[in-house]
Amino acid sequence: MKVQRINTSPYASNSYLINGKILIDPGMDMKKLVEKLEELTDPRNIDLIILTHGHFDHSAAAKPVAELCDAPIAIHKDDASSLKSEETSASMLFSSPAPNFEPDILYENGDIVRISDTEALQVIHTPGHTPGGISLYEPYSKGLFSGDTVFPNGGIGRTDFAGGNIEDLSRSIEKLTELDVITLYPGHGPVTSEDVNEQIRLSLQMSKTFR
Template sequence: MEVRYICPTAYDSSVYLVNGKVLIDAGMNSDLIIKQLEKYIKLTELKLIILTHCHYDHTAAAAAIAEKSGAEVGIHKADLEGVNDEYLSVSVLFGERAPAVKPTITYEEGDKIDIGDGEYLKVIHTPGHSKGSICLYEPVSKSLFSGDTVFPRGGFGRMDFEGSEPNKMLGSVEKLTKLDVKNLYSGHGAPTDRDGNKQITASYTMLKMIMGA
């Protein structure tokens, strides 16, 4: 699996180009992101944009990228409504309107997404940060795209947004501890290829302490 890491500004989510065909999250600044993508591919080679959840910093650029590339856009069914809502998308916190993107595909737990070269991403529903947050696991390279569910060094996503489900976050992170993860590609910050399992376990331990579980 080939992964290109793109992060145009400090406020955008991390954006990952996978196998030159699939984009995981889209960030906010479409002009900068498209410029970065065109260093690696012709934009029309992009076939799919997967949104790990409905928040503005991950989705705002998706409409422009999809329009220029012709790519489809997918999101978990529980966040389909939220992506175009000012409060559920938290676009109001950025002083912006909700994203204009209209997802064409919805995902559920256990779905397998073809990413070419005989590889796939398994959809893991991890509610907590949002109702429809997902992580994506590629078993051959032992890679996890974790969105804003967990971050390196014991971090995890906020649970105080409209649509967050803090009572489900611990179970979601516990689910991730059962995976064999080497490479962790989170929704913010640079990816890491060291001790993915340990970093997820650290997130789980920290979350248990904070929640008093």
């Protein structure tokens, strides 16, 4: 699995281009994202856009990028409606309207997204930061795209936005401790391959202090 990280601003989410064809979390700035994508690939090669959740900093650029690439947008079914709400998309924090579009694909826990002949992403429903948050695990390379569920060094996602729930988040992180992860690709911050399983266990401990 070839993963290329893109970040367009300190406030936007990380975007990840997988094998030049799948884009996770386009972020907020369509123009800057496309400029960086064009340095890596022909954007028209992208055939799927995945949102780890519906917050504005992950999803605002999704629709215009999807139209450019002619690619479908996928999100967990429990976060689809958040894309139309300024409150649940948290767009009001950016003084912007909600992304306001209909996703093309609705995921459920356990869905599989094929990314090559030998590799696939497992969709893991990890609510807590949002009701429909997901993490994506590739078992061959042992890579985990954690959205805003966990971050390096024991960090966890906020639960004080609309739809957030710390008990749900803690249970979701507990799911992630059952995986064997070599590389963590978080929604914000640096990618890490340093004892990631222990870092996720620290995140679980952190979440339990708020319960």
